[in-house]
Amino acid sequence: MISSNDLKPGQTINVDGEIYVVLDTLQNKTARSAMVVKAKVRNLRTGSNVELSWGGGEKVEPAMIDKREMQYLYDTDDAMVFMDNETYEQVEIPTSRLEWERKFIKPNDNVNITSYENEILGISLPDKAVLQVVECEPAVKGDTTSSAQKNAKLETGLELKVPLFINDGEMIVVSTADGKYSGRAKS
Secondary structure, eight states: EEGGGOOOOOOEEETTEEEEOOOOEEOOOOOOOOOOOEEEEEEETTTOEEEEETTOOOOOEEEEEEEEEEEEEESSSSEEEEEETTTTEEEEGGGGGGGGGGOOOTTEEEEEEEETTTEEEEEEEESSSEEEEEEEOOOOOOOOTTTTTEEEETTTEEEEEEEOOTTTTTTEEEEHHHHHHEOOOOO
């Protein structure tokens, strides 16, 4: 058991049978009242964000999340198919549970599949993804403001803003946290 005072971002916890990952914590202590620990958490089954609170020092059950590296193979009508690199076992995850994640992975990419007691929860994305620009607007001559950007579409269908010097066919680095341009990929 973990003390509510010791909760940190990134930890996974089990509260009333639901599995959450801690996003942020706040401890509130005033002279008249006991400490209250509030945690902003994401439900790993539904993807929804909620806020939970405990009294200071209350015990919280940790959740042991397993990660297995798997290769993304292909899409079916309503699921994405992954294969375990060691056992060659194939797993299907409903596309509806991976709306955000699918913007950053391509067939044959290796990803970490997260599970809790053999229940598949989803995909653990790396911080950054390298993707190819398939379509972008031409740069406007004379537009030299320091933060001028244009729209671009990537090979996974993700649309984002990129600097004017990025062209079709280039490989760029994208942040998986917010889907924003992070830099050019090194060749």
